[in-house]
Amino acid sequence: MKFKRILLTLFLGIGLIGVSIAGAYDDWTDDVVCMWLDMRPTNEGYKAEVQKRGIGCEGGKAVAGAAQTNKTTSTNKKTTTSNRSSSSVDKEITIYDIAFSPKVLEELLKLVVSQTDYDFSKHKLTNNVKDIRCAFTIYRVVYENSELGVMEGWSMAKGGINVQGSDVEFTEGSFWQMGGLSTDPSYLQDEVNIRLTEDGHFVGKMAYFTHTVKEGEVPRNPLYPILTKHKRSKPINLKSIGDSAEIWIDVEDWAGGIMRISRCKYL
Amino acid sequence: MPKLNLTRREFLKVSGASLFLAGLPLPGFTKDKPPGTISVIMLEGGMDGLTAVPPFGDPNLFKMRNSLTPDNYLKLNSFFGLHPSFQYFSGLMAKNNASIVHATNFPYILRSHFEGQNLMQGGGLSPFSETSGWLGRSLELAKLPGRSLSLDMPLILRGTDRNDNFYPASIRSSSNLKTKLIDMISMFHSKEGSSVFKKVSKKSTQKDSIVPRDPASLAKYAGKAMSQEGGPLSSVIKVTQFDTHANQGADEFGKHGKLLKLVDEIIAGYREGLGDAWDNSIILTLTEFGRTVRVNGTWGTEHGYGSAGLLAGGSITKSRVISKWPGLAENEQFEKRDLMSTIDYRSVCAACIEKSLGLDHDIIADKVFFTPELPRVYDYIFS
Numbered sequence A: 001m002k003f004k005r006i007l008l009t010l011f012l013g014i015g016l017i018g019v020s021i022a023g024a025y026d027d028w029t030d031d032v033v034c035m036w037l038d039m040r041p042t043n044e045g046y047k048a049e050v051q052k053r054g055i056g057c058e059g060g061k062a063v064a065g066a067a068q069t070n071k072t073t074s075t076n077k078k079t080t081t082s083n084r085s086s087s088s089v090d091k092e093i094t095i096y097d098i099a100f101s102p103k104v105l106e107e108l109l110k111l112v113v114s115q116t117d118y119d120f121s122k123h124k125l126t127n128n129v130k131d132i133r134c135a136f137t138i139y140r141v142v143y144e145n146s147e148l149g150v151m152e153g154w155s156m157a158k159g160g161i162n163v164q165g166s167d168v169e170f171t172e173g174s175f176w177q178m179g180g181l182s183t184d185p186s187y188l189q190d191e192v193n194i195r196l197t198e199d200g201h202f203v204g205k206m207a208y209f210t211h212t213v214k215e216g217e218v219p220r221n222p223l224y225p226i227l228t229k230h231k232r233s234k235p236i237n238l239k240s241i242g243d244s245a246e247i248w249i250d251v252e253d254w255a256g257g258i259m260r261i262s263r264c265k266y267l
Numbered sequence B: 001m002p003k004l005n006l007t008r009r010e011f012l013k014v015s016g017a018s019l020f021l022a023g024l025p026l027p028g029f030t031k032d033k034p035p036g037t038i039s040v041i042m043l044e045g046g047m048d049g050l051t052a053v054p055p056f057g058d059p060n061l062f063k064m065r066n067s068l069t070p071d072n073y074l075k076l077n078s079f080f081g082l083h084p085s086f087q088y089f090s091g092l093m094a095k096n097n098a099s100i101v102h103a104t105n106f107p108y109i110l111r112s113h114f115e116g117q118n119l120m121q122g123g124g125l126s127p128f129s130e131t132s133g134w135l136g137r138s139l140e141l142a143k144l145p146g147r148s149l150s151l152d153m154p155l156i157l158r159g160t161d162r163n164d165n166f167y168p169a170s171i172r173s174s175s176n177l178k179t180k181l182i183d184m185i186s187m188f189h190s191k192e193g194s195s196v197f198k199k200v201s202k203k204s205t206q207k208d209s210i211v212p213r214d215p216a217s218l219a220k221y222a223g224k225a226m227s228q229e230g231g232p233l234s235s236v237i238k239v240t241q242f243d244t245h246a247n248q249g250a251d252e253f254g255k256h257g258k259l260l261k262l263v264d265e266i267i268a269g270y271r272e273g274l275g276d277a278w279d280n281s282i283i284l285t286l287t288e289f290g291r292t293v294r295v296n297g298t299w300g301t302e303h304g305y306g307s308a309g310l311l312a313g314g315s316i317t318k319s320r321v322i323s324k325w326p327g328l329a330e331n332e333q334f335e336k337r338d339l340m341s342t343i344d345y346r347s348v349c350a351a352c353i354e355k356s357l358g359l360d361h362d363i364i365a366d367k368v369f370f371t372p373e374l375p376r377v378y379d380y381i382f383s
Helices: A002-023 A030-039 A044-053 A102-109 A186-190 B009-014 B058-070 B087-096 B114-122 B134-141 B175-185 B191-203 B214-225 B253-282 B345-357 B359-368 B376-383
Strands: A056-058 A061-063 A093-096 A134-140 A150-164 A167-170 A192-196 A200-208 A245-248 A255-267 B018-024 B037-043 B100-105 B232-239 B281-287 B306-311 B319-322
Touching: A030 A044, A030 A056, A030 A061, A102 B087, A150 A255, A167 A186, A186 A192, A200 B009, B037 B114, B037 B214, B037 B345, B087 B100, B087 B253, B087 B306, B100 B345, B114 B281, B134 B232, B134 B345, B134 B359, B214 B232, B214 B253, B232 B253, B253 B281, B253 B306, B281 B345, B306 B345, B319 B376, B345 B359, B345 B376
Parallel strands: B037 B232, B037 B281, B100 B319
Antiparallel strands: A056 A061, A093 B319, A134 A150, A134 A255, A150 A167, A167 A192, A192 A200, A245 A255, B018 B232, B100 B306, B281 B306
16 A cells, blocks of 8 residues: 555656646647737747747737747847757748740740840851951931931041951940940940941941930930941941941931941951 | 828838949958859839739639739749749740749738838848848858948948948039038038048049939949949849739739839849849849738738749759748638748848858858748759
8 A cells, every 4th residue: 555655656746747847838839829928918938938939929820930020029139049950941842843835935035135135147247357457436317307317527436346257346445425324335345246247237236325415414225226237338348448338327216327437457 | 391291102102213232342351252143122012922923723813813813924834823024034934044932021920011121121030120131241241341322221231330322313513512512511520520521522423323213224233333343242222112002903014013024124134234244143032021812992902921032143043933832712821811921031032142142051040130940942942
């Protein structure tokens, strides 16, 4: 009998120790914790439990995604702790791969084009030109009062051109004189994609400033006209490169441009 | 003096797009050049993730918001679609340079613009708990003092005392006037105060002021600046007016659709401006919350919870939609009204910081977002 009493005491003692070691809310679900916090928002025990679990409560219910709000957890970052290991990876996330049909894919790929991208495949480009250097000047042609256009007497841009193979590049020191963004020399360096054709035309696209912007006026972005074989152009004579040339450029309805090319020579 | 009666909502609507640049590496100060650049597009007002990226594979989508879902969405796969306003973005997805994280947001559920915007910029544990921003803290950890192109310093970039700012505006004959005014004010200050005014005076004549103010041009300008050797490593563009309570529209011509088009143009602007620097770039969108699943009585939506995040850049090498889809049935919605957020968007931001600035995830989780247990989603986005 005495032995039974000892056993019972031991059993109850171990049980009580167990209860005291386990957290008071360990068997509560997140929703239950939030429900009690909702009823007693100042209770430190419930607040600490919410913080410990890293959950948020809204309207007496637990919110997924550890949403912590002013209402329930005005948490001090220094006291934020977690039993979860750092760098944990959320394994429930699904990757939904992109699956375009070949036809759709082909169409979509055409949408990502640079403003100076140009398809040169329809042109016969020259490929045997070696290091030609020319001077260039761009003038504005205004069509407002004349169908044929009137060339203005001042230059919009000037500088030098290098031709290598069929690639046409503006030399360093070339510049636009249209104010605003045009004063940034990178437009003549980085935003030009022009090639020389076998018959001496320039084709491709380039950043082009057709409006003058004075100090303090709203800056204007450049336009990106297509340079093509213009019927009024006088192409570069590759057999006699010293001859001057005129490349006509259609820009807008009211105005276009002429790029005059002169003093070409082999370097 | 005329009385200006602005409601809270009107105030949110009148603010335009703004650009902020930050993270200029300092010679001799920055330890190593970070691996890439990070750009943030803040979509203020609450972007509707269910319209932007309609989960047409969920049978409840058309039951609940047929009038807000465009007919001509692009099928990304058998479950998710893409709004037709995202023409350029869809091309980037085809090129494996863009991804989407869906049913996500910052852990904020109280649906206030001011609190939500503060939290998405501050990255703290509760609104208004931080005086610095998560991007600013990241730049500070990477030892990259920054420069912001704005009159103010947005919260998202605050975090280093070496930050500098500039406002890209140009007013006719303003330089001379501004310089004179600043000189006069500086006369009454000495030492440090005077040097600050001298800096401001110098800035008022800087060429940086020649920048068009439309968002796409700002993005291109930002991209160009970031592509330069020694240029900024971070930029932030803010777009407002996503708060479409009425006449939200479904297609690209609707109110929300036009704003999505603007986001598309900004991403295109970045791509254009970044040039070769695109390969190491990451662009991500932020919004303070999503919108309700159901249409309201004025053909719009109310403030919600979960939304979608758009990611673009050469740092992404495989396009995908990343989601732990919660479902749209009423019992699957947050408080029976919103798309549930199942991915903490801070994890997405952390992954982008890790990729672009080369910081360790555990450091970002602890020092930037004050949440050591923040899950790492890097591999989902960049593997």
